[in-house]
Amino acid sequence: MILGLETSCDETAAALVTDEGEIRSSIVSSQAELHARYGGVVPEVASRRHLELVTPVIREALGDADATLEDVDRIAVTQGPGLIGALLVGLAAAKAVAWSRHLPLVPVDHLDGHVASLYLQPDPLEPPFLCLLASGGHTMLLDVRSHSEHVLLGSTLDDAAGEAFDKGARLLGLGYPGGREIDRLAHDGNPNAFEFPVARVPGLDFSFSGLKTALLYAVRDLGAEGLEARRADLAASYQQAIVRALAERVREGAKGTNRDRVAIVGGVAANSALRAALPDATAAPLALCTDNAAMIASAARWAEPLPYPRYLALDAYASR
Numbered sequence: 001m002i003l004g005l006e007t008s009c010d011e012t013a014a015a016l017v018t019d020e021g022e023i024r025s026s027i028v029s030s031q032a033e034l035h036a037r038y039g040g041v042v043p044e045v046a047s048r049r050h051l052e053l054v055t056p057v058i059r060e061a062l063g064d065a066d067a068t069l070e071d072v073d074r075i076a077v078t079q080g081p082g083l084i085g086a087l088l089v090g091l092a093a094a095k096a097v098a099w100s101r102h103l104p105l106v107p108v109d110h111l112d113g114h115v116a117s118l119y120l121q122p123d124p125l126e127p128p129f130l131c132l133l134a135s136g137g138h139t140m141l142l143d144v145r146s147h148s149e150h151v152l153l154g155s156t157l158d159d160a161a162g163e164a165f166d167k168g169a170r171l172l173g174l175g176y177p178g179g180r181e182i183d184r185l186a187h188d189g190n191p192n193a194f195e196f197p198v199a200r201v202p203g204l205d206f207s208f209s210g211l212k213t214a215l216l217y218a219v220r221d222l223g224a225e226g227l228e229a230r231r232a233d234l235a236a237s238y239q240q241a242i243v244r245a246l247a248e249r250v251r252e253g254a255k256g257t258n259r260d261r262v263a264i265v266g267g268v269a270a271n272s273a274l275r276a277a278l279p280d281a282t283a284a285p286l287a288l289c290t291d292n293a294a295m296i297a298s299a300a301r302w303a304e305p306l307p308y309p310r311y312l313a314l315d316a317y318a319s320r
């Protein structure tokens, strides 16, 4: 079994996954509430909380799987990209556990982890396919050629899709993290009530910063009372603009690469409107869209482990 660890942002997560991709346990302890009052993740606060949570979360993952460290034959951990202080906590914990049992360690790229969320049981997707990875930090269109090889076709020129959701939610006076809040509120709103622009950028890239500015002006023009009355319409219209931009690029990418299968992963793949806009796409299960450690363990199945004790000097990286 593989013990996976993930601490790149504000989720402390541990999971046990078999070599066949069966999830034996997956624990995610979200710090969202802790950061909500600041309206976003505070890196130093996140690191300290990871430090408190990492050992109990590993214990819980082992307990849930009815396993001990005896049953683990390698450790997988997110090495980057993410908040450097947060990553270091997971990496240090992974090294310590691996070193104490003389186990090999697999450093995993967080974005490869999101793609590998599609390779878990009970319905693993087999490459090749076109994949939209949309999270709080990244928006990328990938041509996934094999379990260990993908080509970047497009990415965001400014904000990530999840960031656009989070910043939009903030403008609308909703809580953090904003994507889920907008998703929920949008059900009560009219997506055609406001005309928000979808940026046209060349190729298969994305851009969301103009959209955020358009929402800012709409909110300002409405005033406090108007915002109160139209909040659901704003959420629905704003969400529709993001979803349209994403879905359009997925369709263009599929056409350009001749891929007949498409998949969506990352936190934004949990969005109900996006899932509805791409009915033929394989979406990662909801619990595996947002950050978790099962996807990290899953990605480790196709990576070369570093033998004991070669990983002790391994460093985390903030960006790719």
Ligand code: KG4
Residues within 6 Å of the ligand: 009, 134, 135, 136, 137, 138, 161, 162, 163, 165, 166, 177, 178, 179, 180, 183, 266, 267, 268, 269, 270, 271, 272, 289, 290, 291
């Ligand atoms: O993948 P993830 O958990 O963390 C990163 O790697 O960034 O993605 C988090 C992002 C946040 O921006 C959050 O607002 C967004 O995913 N998100 C959603 C939904 N659930 C989470 N966005 C839109 N609709 C949702 N239902």
Ligand code: ZN
Residues within 6 Å of the ligand: 110, 114, 135, 136, 266, 267, 290, 291
């Ligand atoms: Zn993520």
